[in-house]
Amino acid sequence: MLIQPYQLDELQFAYCHRIYFRTHTRRRRPIQSLPSLTTQILQVLLEPFHVHPLQFAATEQEITGLLSLLPSESISIALSKIKGRISKWISTYQDPSEVSTHHKNLGKGYFAATVGQPTTDSIEAYLDKQAEHHGYANRARPPIWVKRFSHAGSDRQKLMTGHAHTVLRYHLVFATFFRRGVFTDVAARKLTECWRSRSEKFLIDKVSFVPDHVHLAVSIHPTHAPSDVAVSLMNVAQEFIWSEFPKLVIQAKVDRLWQPSAYVGSFGDLTCNAISAYMKNWMEMHERDFY
Numbered sequence: 001m002l003i004q005p006y007q008l009d010e011l012q013f014a015y016c017h018r019i020y021f022r023t024h025t026r027r028r029r030p031i032q033s034l035p036s037l038t039t040q041i042l043q044v045l046l047e048p049f050h051v052h053p054l055q056f057a058a059t060e061q062e063i064t065g066l067l068s069l070l071p072s073e074s075i076s077i078a079l080s081k082i083k084g085r086i087s088k089w090i091s092t093y094q095d096p097s098e099v100s101t102h103h104k105n106l107g108k109g110y111f112a113a114t115v116g117q118p119t120t121d122s123i124e125a126y127l128d129k130q131a132e133h134h135g136y137a138n139r140a141r142p143p144i145w146v147k148r149f150s151h152a153g154s155d156r157q158k159l160m161t162g163h164a165h166t167v168l169r170y171h172l173v174f175a176t177f178f179r180r181g182v183f184t185d186v187a188a189r190k191l192t193e194c195w196r197s198r199s200e201k202f203l204i205d206k207v208s209f210v211p212d213h214v215h216l217a218v219s220i221h222p223t224h225a226p227s228d229v230a231v232s233l234m235n236v237a238q239e240f241i242w243s244e245f246p247k248l249v250i251q252a253k254v255d256r257l258w259q260p261s262a263y264v265g266s267f268g269d270l271t272c273n274a275i276s277a278y279m280k281n282w283m284e285m286h287e288r289d290f291y
């Protein structure tokens with residue numbers, strides 16, 4: 001039987017993709033005009049790229065911001081767009097004496113972390129409670145499987161780049177076709193093993209299966225968009241379940257394993273509100289020092 005793989009352009013995403021970032025000028029050279037770059041100006045500069053700065057602040061040497069991105073946007077590409085537009089703004093509109101002779105006004109490195117309304121702890125708790133939430137907890141053999149994975153430092157290291165430090169975590173949700181019950185605890189465990197064996201630029205931190213859908217907490221490399229990771233996981237799962245557990249999909253009477261949709265939600269140790277308050281305090285502190 002020919003099983004149609006999932007393509008990115010056919011999927012519908014419900015999402016909340018937000019990141020906090022921080023970077024600095026090239027060689028930390030002061031640029032006096034940089035603090036005049038506001039959130040509103042940056043919004044206009046980035047409008048063609050579908051990158052939405054929710055909050056932005058800058059000193060003469062550092063810039064920091066809170067961004068809203070599409071799930072198809074990788075962090076490295078988004079920050080490349082931002083840094084490129086800011087550098088061009090400095091070169092085009094500011095005092096020529098401030099423009100770098102190397103045509104790069106911002107440094108190469110950056111820090112970036114995903115944020116959201118849920119925190120890491122709340123996502124962990126939510127995935128643990130799927131059995132109770134869906135009414136399976138009181139069964140003698142609940143058809144669920146929940147597992148959290150710890151990772152060695154070498155595993156986390158493969159998510160880093162030489163010029164950036166990132167902490168990028170996402171909550172993914174996939175539902176089976178027509179929400180039919182497909183997964184058993186055995187199939188869920190075996191599929192998770194398969195997923196983990198094929199993860200090159202992402203790590204699975206936790207999974208929570210019920211018969212008709214799965215929740216995952218994943219960490220990814222900054223060059224990978226969360227939507228690409230989602231499509232990869234969906235296709236690997238479909239291929240694996242049809243190969244190793246064909247009776248489950250035959251009994252469920254589905255032609256494809258998943259609905260052509262997914263949820264992608266960013267999260268971290270701090271909420272968006274906490275990051276916003278931090279940025280406000282950070283800017284007020286620098287303004288006090290300046291004046």
